[in-house]
Amino acid sequence: MPKKSAYDDVTAFAPATVANVAIGFDILGHTVEAVGDRVRIKRIEAPEVRICSITGVAGELPVEPERNTAGRAVQAMHQALKLPYGFELSIDKGIPLSSGMGGSAASAVAAVVAANALLAEPLTRLQLLQYAIQGEIIASGAVHVDNIAPSLFGGLVLTVGIDHPRVKQIPVPKSVRCVLVHPHMQLATREARAILKAHVTRSDFVWQTANLAGFISGCYSNDLDMIRESFDDVVIEPQRQSMIPGFGEVKQAAMAAGALGCSISGAGPTIFAWAETHRTVAVQAGMVAAFRAHGLDSDAWISVIENDGARIVNP
Numbered sequence: 001m002p003k004k005s006a007y008d009d010v011t012a013f014a015p016a017t018v019a020n021v022a023i024g025f026d027i028l029g030h031t032v033e034a035v036g037d038r039v040r041i042k043r044i045e046a047p048e049v050r051i052c053s054i055t056g057v058a059g060e061l062p063v064e065p066e067r068n069t070a071g072r073a074v075q076a077m078h079q080a081l082k083l084p085y086g087f088e089l090s091i092d093k094g095i096p097l098s099s100g101m102g103g104s105a106a107s108a109v110a111a112v113v114a115a116n117a118l119l120a121e122p123l124t125r126l127q128l129l130q131y132a133i134q135g136e137i138i139a140s141g142a143v144h145v146d147n148i149a150p151s152l153f154g155g156l157v158l159t160v161g162i163d164h165p166r167v168k169q170i171p172v173p174k175s176v177r178c179v180l181v182h183p184h185m186q187l188a189t190r191e192a193r194a195i196l197k198a199h200v201t202r203s204d205f206v207w208q209t210a211n212l213a214g215f216i217s218g219c220y221s222n223d224l225d226m227i228r229e230s231f232d233d234v235v236i237e238p239q240r241q242s243m244i245p246g247f248g249e250v251k252q253a254a255m256a257a258g259a260l261g262c263s264i265s266g267a268g269p270t271i272f273a274w275a276e277t278h279r280t281v282a283v284q285a286g287m288v289a290a291f292r293a294h295g296l297d298s299d300a301w302i303s304v305i306e307n308d309g310a311r312i313v314n315p
């Protein structure tokens with residue numbers, strides 16, 4: 001029988017994420033330190049994966065492991081490693097459902113990180129990424145890693161490839177923070193993906209490519225003007241914005257308060273902005289007021305972007 005780790009019971013935290021970051025649809029994402037999901041896993045004798053509780057801002061989430069993002073991710077790991085023991089999961093949701101803040105990804109990531117700590121020979125983060133992806137597929141019906149990879153690795157993360165992903169953490173200028181505003185409504189990722197056109201025009205392709213390249217080069221060279229100029233999604237945002245009441249006004253309020261850029265967080269309805277630290281309070285106030293004018297209350301956070309990603313919090 002394989003050796004076990006020193007622990008029988010661990011809890012991991014995985015942060016919320018802003019996927020796409022305006023110009024990197026399905027390939028770019030960043031963490032938000034202020035909020036996240038926790039998964040506690042106990043080792044059990046029966047060689048199976050079970051979910052014993054789901055708490056927090058859970059809503060209606062399936063407790064069958066094969067239908068739950070955290071359960072499915074750990075099941076994929078459990079099956080691949082052919083473990084002779086099992087795992088029992090308790091999921092504590094801090095990220096609102098269908099909010100565009102990477103909740104399904106964070107649960108899957110926290111689960112594989114916790115399960116990993118119970119292995120005698122822990123896997124690398126890149127190996128864990130493959131199992132967490134199996135969980136994310138259940139939630140959105142598509143393979144995309146722009147929530148999973150940043151939640152696992154931390155910070156602003158570019159992922160190239162799916163079967164053999166290459167993950168690159170990109171430096172973020174030290175003066176920049178993320179303002180995140182979550183209106184009290186839900187938008188299913190499947191729905192927000194289903195409305196997208198299958199083709200882009202050549203001119204949009206050129207603009208989006210230029211903006212992605214400009215944004216990343218601006219991050220590496222600490223060039224806030226370049227980041228501001230490039231912070232413009234000409235492909236996805238125009239197609240999705242009508243699904244979010246007040247989107248135009250919220251964005252306008254953020255930009256009027258001095259944001260570097262503002263767009264939809266993941267598939268929405270949460271909207272995020274990047275801003276220099278001294279402007280964040282005004283940006284947040286403007287965005288919240290604009291949602292309020294459209295009859296929507298919201299929760300809002302101001303967060304650093306770079307962090308360590310998912311981690312064990314107990315023991």
Ligand code: HSE
Binds near residue numbers: 020100
């Ligand atoms: N890149 C994905 C999308 C993220 O925008 O559909 C979903 O969380």
